[in-house]
Amino acid sequence: MSAKKTLGAEQRRALLATPAGWLACGFGSGLAPVAQGTFGSLAALLPWLLLRELSLPLYLAVLLAGFGTGVWACDVAGRALGVDDHRSLVWDEFIGQWIALLPLLIPALLPNGAAAWWMPAIGFVLFRLFDVWKPWPIRWLDRRVKGGMGVMIDDVLAGIFAAIVLACGLHFLP
Template sequence: MNAKKSLSGDQRRVLLATPAGWLACGFGSGLAPVAQGTFGSLAALLPWLLLRELSGPLYVAVLLIGFGIGVWACDVAGRALGVDDHRSLVWDEFIGQWTALLPLLVPALLPASGFRWWMLAAGFALFRLFDVWKPWPISWLDRRVKGGMGVMIDDVVAGIFAAVVLACGLHFLS
């Protein structure tokens, strides 16, 4: 099966029938007819509004646990679909997006006026930019690492790139 094809009704049922598939498709956000990665990244913003209230160490723990669970879930879902990294598997966008937004949790990086919604939009846009553009080493990871780890790792690195650019931008604006 080509990773660019849409899911059949049977494939949708396979994904939604298991906890791994449900998680891997971002609670259904990856089932959008187009721009699945963008829909997954947008869906990731909703839980982030709650996650941002966590302490720094607990937030990082959520990222690490979410990454590990994502490797498993995306591996299971990919095998069920017969495609390593089908575009409907968007849990990687959740973890990558949450990684990209890490600078918004560092008070020293925020201006005196505090968090502003444009910062969230900037973090979203930067993550999508690096996830789609895939500069090295993201492109290398995307091509070389397979299975659930391959689904997850390139988006985490894209999130790290976005976080660094966002942190630099916040530093220079404050």
């Protein structure tokens, strides 16, 4: 099966029938008929509204645990689908998006010490930009690393790039 094809009803049911598949497809957000990565990134904003209340060390622990769990889940789901990085596997977008929004949890970076409503939107756009554009070394990793690690690592790096740009932008705001 080509990575560009959509999932059939049986494949969808099989994904949602296992904890690994359920997580890998972003609790169903990756089953959107188009723009699965964008839908996964949007869905990631909902739990982020709760995660942003965590202390920074706990937030980082959640990211690390989410990354490790994502490597496992995306590997299992990818093998079940017969495609290493099927576009329905969007847990990587969750982790990448949460990394991209990390600067919004650091009061010293924020004007007046608090995030404005538009800041997560900018973080979302930056993450999507780096995830789609895939500048070096993101594209290099995307092409060479396979399995669950391959699914996850390019989005982690896209999230880091987005976080750096967001942090720089916040630093230079008046």
